[in-house]
Amino acid sequence: MVVYPEIHLFGGADLAPDANGWLADAAEPLDGPRVAALAEIAAAHRIWLVPGSLPERAGDAIFNTAVVLAPDGRLVASYRKVFPWRPFESWTPGADWVTFDVPEIGRFGLSICFDSWFPESTRQLSWLGADIVLNLVKTVGDDRAQEIVLAQANAIVNQLYFLSVNAAGPVGAGGSVYVDPDGRVIAECTGAAPAVTFVPIDPDRVRDVREHGTVGLSRLAHQMWPGDAPIHLPAYGGSLTPQRRTDDAAPTPGLPGVPRSGDAPTGGG
Amino acid sequence: MVVYPEIHLFGGADLAPDANGWLADAAEPLDGPRVAALAEIAAAHRIWLVPGSLPERAGDAIFNTAVVLAPDGRLVASYRKVFPWRPFESWTPGADWVTFDVPEIGRFGLSICFDSWFPESTRQLSWLGADIVLNLVKTVGDDRAQEIVLAQANAIVNQLYFLSVNAAGPVGAGGSVYVDPDGRVIAECTGAAPAVTFVPIDPDRVRDVREHGTVGLSRLAHQMWPGDAPIHLPAYGGSLTPQRRTDDAAPTPGLPGVPRSGDAPTGGG
Numbered sequence: 001m002v003v004y005p006e007i008h009l010f011g012g013a014d015l016a017p018d019a020n021g022w023l024a025d026a027a028e029p030l031d032g033p034r035v036a037a038l039a040e041i042a043a044a045h046r047i048w049l050v051p052g053s054l055p056e057r058a059g060d061a062i063f064n065t066a067v068v069l070a071p072d073g074r075l076v077a078s079y080r081k082v083f084p085w086r087p088f089e090s091w092t093p094g095a096d097w098v099t100f101d102v103p104e105i106g107r108f109g110l111s112i113c114f115d116s117w118f119p120e121s122t123r124q125l126s127w128l129g130a131d132i133v134l135n136l137v138k139t140v141g142d143d144r145a146q147e148i149v150l151a152q153a154n155a156i157v158n159q160l161y162f163l164s165v166n167a168a169g170p171v172g173a174g175g176s177v178y179v180d181p182d183g184r185v186i187a188e189c190t191g192a193a194p195a196v197t198f199v200p201i202d203p204d205r206v207r208d209v210r211e212h213g214t215v216g217l218s219r220l221a222h223q224m225w226p227g228d229a230p231i232h233l234p235a236y237g238g239s240l241t242p243q244r245r246t247d248d249a250a251p252t253p254g255l256p257g258v259p260r261s262g263d264a265p266t267g268g269g
Numbered sequence: 270m271v272v273y274p275e276i277h278l279f280g281g282a283d284l285a286p287d288a289n290g291w292l293a294d295a296a297e298p299l300d301g302p303r304v305a306a307l308a309e310i311a312a313a314h315r316i317w318l319v320p321g322s323l324p325e326r327a328g329d330a331i332f333n334t335a336v337v338l339a340p341d342g343r344l345v346a347s348y349r350k351v352f353p354w355r356p357f358e359s360w361t362p363g364a365d366w367v368t369f370d371v372p373e374i375g376r377f378g379l380s381i382c383f384d385s386w387f388p389e390s391t392r393q394l395s396w397l398g399a400d401i402v403l404n405l406v407k408t409v410g411d412d413r414a415q416e417i418v419l420a421q422a423n424a425i426v427n428q429l430y431f432l433s434v435n436a437a438g439p440v441g442a443g444g445s446v447y448v449d450p451d452g453r454v455i456a457e458c459t460g461a462a463p464a465v466t467f468v469p470i471d472p473d474r475v476r477d478v479r480e481h482g483t484v485g486l487s488r489l490a491h492q493m494w495p496g497d498a499p500i501h502l503p504a505y506g507g508s509l510t511p512q513r514r515t516d517d518a519a520p521t522p523g524l525p526g527v528p529r530s531g532d533a534p535t536g537g538g
Contacts, residue, residue, distance in 0.1 A: 238507020
């Protein structure tokens with residue numbers, strides 16, 4: 001899979017006096033010529049292609065939309081950024097969480113830049129069964145240090161790969177960071193120079209960490225047990241429950257936790 | 270305020286062959302002699318005292334409960350750990366999120382150890398208006414590195430102080446870490462030796478970060494605007510809305526974001 005950062009094909013927008021207007025003018029529907037041309041590239045090279053996100057026109061709305069093209073050129077997924085970087089970006093916020101499956105690898109979730117600052121985003125993708133979250137970023141911000149912490153945290157609390165792909169200079173600060181399900185940085189791209197980074201993904205690592213715990217200790221995916229009362233979450237008008245899940249392909253929160261052995265734990269909680 | 274870590278007065282439990290049974294045997298109701306004695310200490314020294322968490326008996330249930338004693342000896346708050354470290358700990362899970370106010374300082378939220386691994390915990394406390402979260406910890410785990418990441422992340426995404434107070438050796442690994450609302454570590458206690466750390470809290474820092482953004486950039490508390498559609502969160506059967514809030518003292522998610530100036534942002538999102 002070849003993955004590019006947020007708004008990759010429009011990086012120059014930042015150099016325009018009115019970036020929001022420039023991007024709106026460049027927006028197309030997803031059935032327009034731009035996505036068709038990208039699909040041809042994916043098919044010609046027989047690759048999974050995530051060409052960054054694109055300005056998408058849908059009626060009066062302009063979304064910041066990540067698209068995923070399969071090796072046969074099909075548009076298999078599109079995700080509209082739920083958390084635009086307000087008040088600076090004028091994107092219409094998206095309303096849906098999006099995942100897609102890649103055979104032999106796993107389920108991917110889509111995330112764009114500022115989404116990583118809202119733990120709700122990665123949490124929903126995890127609950128939808130994501131094993132790997134692609135976070136497409138374009139930032140030159142002084143807060144990239146915070147984003148690297150958040151990339152690790154999103155990986156840790158959801159026990160998945162979290163891949164934060166930032167734009168190179170001059171439109172981005174680089175510093176892409178690729179985190180495994182234990183929260184360890186397994187690859188990174190320091191500095192803002194353009195670069196290609198190869199990130200190995202092992203689907204068994206996700207299953208292993210969820211089954212045996214983060215660094216072999218904490219089994220977050222097995223926290224709730226059948227019969228537990230729902231945990232009320234007033235900020236959302238909702239709850240965590242042992243039962244709620246979306247479909248058979250989702251992970252299995254709610255399964256009882258089974259100690260790996262009779263030994264005393266070596267951790268703590 | 271003097272704060273001790275999780276189960277501080279019962280650290281030896283880990284050395285017992287049956288820690289859960291040992292702690293259950295030691296449990297008392299909160300109106301029992303143990304809390305009364307702690308209240309006397311708080312009153313005698315005229316201090317806010319968080320003596321770690323205590324095993325609390327309530328009917329057949331045994332909770333891991335943080336208590337807060339005011340300088341006049343009143344028990345002003347108690348919080349039952351919502352996320353016990355399963356399957357190793359046999360505490361009954363708590364069901365309520367708890368905050369308390371300290372004049373001149375701000376609103377504190379209570380959190381115990383493994384709670385920090387569930388972003389829902391700190392999020393609810395933030396939504397209830399917490400400016401400072403006390404996370405009382407007792408871990409010797411190999412995952413303290415992950416917890417330090419999570420302490421920073423919980424501070425960043427909620428723009429509050431997150432104070433992770435871990436037990437010293439031999440029952441804990443130490444490594445307490447104190448994080449400001451930008452996610453910066455402002456004090457820490459490396460190593461497992463017993464130590465007292467003074468942590469300065471500036472209530473204006475919370476207000477400043479929420480108003481002007483993390484490192485002056487990202488204004489998370491102002492993300493949702495009146496009229497925004499709710500953001501559906503299927504994992505919780507709930508949503509983020511501009512309107513939902515708990516009471517007048519809560520922060521003001523839902524206020525429109527107002528750019529600080531007409532300048533182009535120096536960050537990205």
